[in-house]
Amino acid sequence: MGKSLADSCRCTPSEYEKIWKSWREREERVERAAWERTRMLCLCMLQPWTESRLEARDVLRFPWEEEPREKDKPSVDREEIMRRYKAAREAAGLK
DSSP states (O other): OOOOOHHHSSSSSSHHHHHHHHHHHHHHHHHHHHHHHHHHHHHHGGGGOSSOOOOHHHHHOOGGGGGOOOGGGSOHHHHHHHHHHHHHHTTTTOO
């Protein structure tokens, strides 16, 4: 992460978490940029060999570009969760 061991040891847990999150976000941006360049190269190589105009997403789609799918969303509402919780609590003999 670019910090010495001594600097890392002086951080509080919350400071270290913030530093780690910032470092991880930067690493993700760098990785995504590399994949974007790769996709652009593929697009440039394929375009002369196709009759239709290609878009970058036609060549390769990335998970961070997709909309959340319906099946990824929670299928139960809060009332159903609470009903299941109460049933499990009663089955365990807790009130």
